[in-house]
Amino acid sequence: MEREFERGYIKKGPWSSEEDEVLLKHVNKYGPRDWSSIRSKGFLPRTGKSCRLRWVNKLRPNLKTGCKFSAEEERVVIELQEQFGNKWAKIATYLEGRTDNDVKNFWSSRRKRMERSSPRTPSPSPKQQKNKGKDVVNNNQVKVEKVPECGSNQLEENFTYPTSCMGNKEEFKMVNLPDLTKPNYQNMESDINGIEFEATPLHTVPSFESSSAAYNFPLHPEPHMDFPLLPECQDLVQEPFDPNFMDMFEQKKDSDCVWSQKLGTRLPTLGTEGNSQSSSNCLFQDFSTEFFEYFA
């Protein structure tokens, strides 16, 4: 307890709700920067890196915490991984509400699954993957697992779920492949740069300094102190938080996981936009055959 603010002590491990509160208030006041000052000023016995990571992965607004990847998101990740390799942070910028850690975890889970399901054909390294993936699948219908929990929507009805999470085959259904046109796919990065986001996009942080009406963030309901707060810190935690803080981001609290309904307008369409009836096979021309071996 006392040692938590001893000189040089650095706390590791899971974050408590009180630490989250302190961190949120710090970001609320100063913006998502100066992470190292959180420790140097005695607000938290955590490194700047740890604070930043916690903010980015858990406390940042608009995160889809607790939602499984929708089929649409999986498709985006698979395509972008094929294109960029393991550039998780870059890939995450294409997925609203997802962090690089989310993408990374999703991918490693998927890789393990594939390795298990086809032990004699281990998944290739990113470098190897970069040089392949031109295998054509001559069928614009594939089996799809039952729709994942988060984001069941029309999008998912219109595209395939190529490889992962293949469990009970009786749960599969046949769906039509989406239409992907090469130009959009190839220019994906420039496309995303041109998108006008409807609400606060992940990669832009509101100006915390320019307004005295700082953002409010949710409090964890149960106060339970597992380390003493410094006087400066008390200042940070005493102000009440606005329970409706998420409204500011034009979004309700995410209990219903309706996020993917916005995907069509906020994400690069990988060629589907305004062109929904053409060239259904294009998507899978960019997948390696291993993606489909399971179905054989």
Place this chain on the structure above:
DNA sequence: AACGGAGTCAACCGCATTAAA
């Protein structure tokens, strides 16, 4: 009910890059 394997997730570490002094 107990156990073990699989899946998921949070958080750490080390290295690379960028910014500031």
Place this chain on the structure above:
DNA sequence: ATTTAATGCGGTTGACTCCGT
């Protein structure tokens, strides 16, 4: 121009939960 600190990123790990046996 160089050094140092801060930040960002990807890989990895360990804890936890779920599910089948």
